[in-house]
Amino acid sequence: MKLLKEKVVLAYSGGLDTSVIIPWLKENYDLDVIACCVDVGQGDDPKVVKEKAIKSGASKVYFEDAKKEFIEKYIFPTLKAGAVYEGKYLLGTSFARPLIAKKLVDVAEKEEANYIAHGCTGKGNDQVRFELSIKSMRPEMKIIAPWRIWDIKSREDAIEYAEKRGIPVPVTKDKPYSMDKNIWHLSHEGGDLEDTWNEHSTDMYMMTIPPEKAPDRPVYIEIGFEKGVPVSLNGIYYDPVSLLEKLNKIGGENGIGISDIVENRLVGMKSRGVYETPGGTLLYTAHKELEYLTLDRNTMQFKEIVAQKYAQLVYDGLWFTPLREALDAFVDFTQECVTGVVKLKLYKGSCTNVGSKSPYSLYNRDFATFGEDDVYNQKDAEGFINLFGLPITVKALMKKKNMEEMLQIQSKKVI
Secondary structure: OOOOOEEEEEEOOOOHHHHHHHHHHHHHOOEEEEEEEEEOOOOOOHHHHHHHHHHHOOOEEEEEEOHHHHHHHHHHHHHHHOOOEOOOEOOOOOOHHHHHHHHHHHHHHHHOOOEEEOOOOOOOOHHHHHHHHHHHHOOOOEEEOHHHOOOOOOHHHHHHHHHHOOOOOOOEOOEOOEEEEOOOOEEEEOHHHHOOOOOOOHHHOOOOOOHHHOOOOOEEEEEEEEOOEEEEEOOEEOOHHHHHHHHHHHHHHOOOOEEEEEEEOOOOOEEEEEEEOHHHHHHHHHHHHHHHHHOOHHHHHHHHHHHHHHHHHHHOOOOOOHHHHHHHHHHHHHHHHOOEEEEEEEEOOEEEEEEEEOOOOOOOHHHHOOOOOOOOOOOHHHHHHHHHOHHHHHHHHHHHHHHHHHHHHHHHHHO
8 A cells, every 4th residue: 555645835936946946845855745825915826826836846736815814914913003124124025924824834734734845045034934933833843944955055056956947937047136025015135136335226116116207296195094904095995905906006106115125134134125015105104194193192102112023023923922912902902093084195206194184183273273272371381391390400409509519618628
């Protein structure tokens, strides 16, 4: 009786790395390779992906549509938290990895596979994000990371490996960018970007156009939120996927959301990437403006601390952790009144707030006006300043007293 082979579930994208991993696994392990492509909005054609995986040697292919789950369970919580890594990166790759890992585990359990493989390099963050997420759900799962053990040392080697086996890859030696795309963003790394003195080429853009080629007239849009979650565009309600797609289109047409970043990787080195996040940039800008209107001073300031920690957790692959869930509880409470509409002006790469309104607005014109009012007694400010400045006053009096005593001592010595 022939024994069944053990199975490995491969995180498959059809790109360079995972394209060569299928034949490599079959050449080096006695395993059935099951390819799993998780659709988070990268635009893959399911039929093409499946055919390519089978031709490359996979015994079975899963294509999981996870766009809605990605937006609702991963993007929106991060947006509500206001999490931005190192002030520039909107975490497009980072929060996609735990979802993909979750789907890999689901397939592995269904197929009774004992192995999961991924195409992350030993220099990157994604290996950490995948493996920590897998460990949080299936700590006993064996993980194969070819980039950490095979003889292929560069993308050029991987291209050559694929060419020898007749595997087409969307990368050439002349333009060897490593790209990661989903419905939230598109990242570019490698190639001439590795020299930080090089200005990046706008030819790489796929979700946006160069700002200088954007329309010569500004575009105005209105984004509506309910409890921190975006729900409408220009007064029309959309499902999460449709809303983000429309914002990506509008933002991209106006050159919005391009960021050239030198970031600190979790594994220790700095890396440079060019990110396109058109719709995400619009949402982050609008959401922050609505919080300015609806959050009190102490809550907003503490939430900024939470946002920084949240961003680091997401970036470091610590999505499935008690701390991230606890921070979500805090964030959700702060968002109870973050409901309203923000009006943005888009012009040649810039995204500016020009108006906001909310039924929970803490802005009160009667109190804020520079004109005459009947609700604010300006004389009250004197007592407030005296009490608020009491520590400063006491310290100044102490210094004055000490100085006078020192001068008296010095004068006696002179006599």
